[in-house]
Amino acid sequence: MKRILLFVLTNVAVVAVLGLVASIFGLNRFVGPGGLNLTALLGFALVMGFTGAIFSLLISKPMAKWTMGLTLINDSPDPTHQWIVTTVRKFADKAKIGMPEVAIYEGEANAFATGAFKNSALVAVSTGLLQSMNREEVEAVIGHEITHVTNGDMVTMALMQGVMNTFVIFFSRVIGYFVDKVILKNERSGTGVGYMITVFVLDMVLGVVAHIIVSWFSRQREYRADAGSAELMGNSKPMVNALARLGGLDPGELPSSVKAMGISDRPGWSALFSTHPPMEDRIKALQERR
Secondary structure: HHHHHHHHHHHHHHHHHHHHHHOEEEEEOOOOOOOEEEEHHHHHHHHHHHHHHHHHHHHHHHHHHHHHHEEEOOOOOOOHHHHHHHHHHHHHHHOOOOOOOOEEEEOOOOOOEEEEOOOOEEEEEEEEHHOOOOHHHHHHHHHHHHHHHHHOHHHHHHHHHHHHHHHHHHHHHHHHHHHHHOOOOOOOOOHEEEEHHHHHHHHHHHHHHHHHHHHHHHHHHEEEHHHHHHHHHOOOOOHHHHHHHHOOOOOOOOOHHHHEEEEEOOOOOHHHHOOOOOOOHHHHHHOOOO
């Protein structure tokens, strides 16, 4: 519940700040004497909806470095670090993408990929993951993250979030206008309190619905990344073993900016809001691959 509340508050805060800026510069003139200008509102919603998502994508890599206390190991002489970097390079070459930055961080068993561009991404693994798994299982996890990069999942998720944000902004304001003018019969020029309250409430309610849709999309992405790891490894067994081991471990908490790209996530109070499918479902999907 805490995560959902934080997500909603973050969305509301982003929309509120962008709305304030739009008001100051006169960019939100979609309600005039003639009523609601749907074309202008749609343009406003597109700009507002995608701005936050694209900005988050562009700063995802530096934010991960700053918030996670990452240690870059591409040039490290440590034998374990060299093995991790070599594994990442092997899979990156096989997937025909640019060599990512490679990092480790202190934490529970987890790993993630991030970055706005597939040829300049970042792959990070935790010390907990290295301590909990054998090398073949760690390689499978790295293959999973490289597949996220290869598939452009970071960009896809940002675009998906932008589309959802656009729908939230557009429909909350259309419904708010209807409530203000038709139900509350506000005959004054412009909009009234009914509009503002309705928009505020619907931004939160529709934001939760949007989060459910994005989470569902994220779960489908995880199946594809698991399958991609199996292809890079040459068989499914290492990824199956890695998932089975992860199922009994606490993955720790990842920042929201990279959570969907992690190898694992803590199950939420409802499967609807989870970015990752249950481990048993992921393992079954891999075992059924031919």
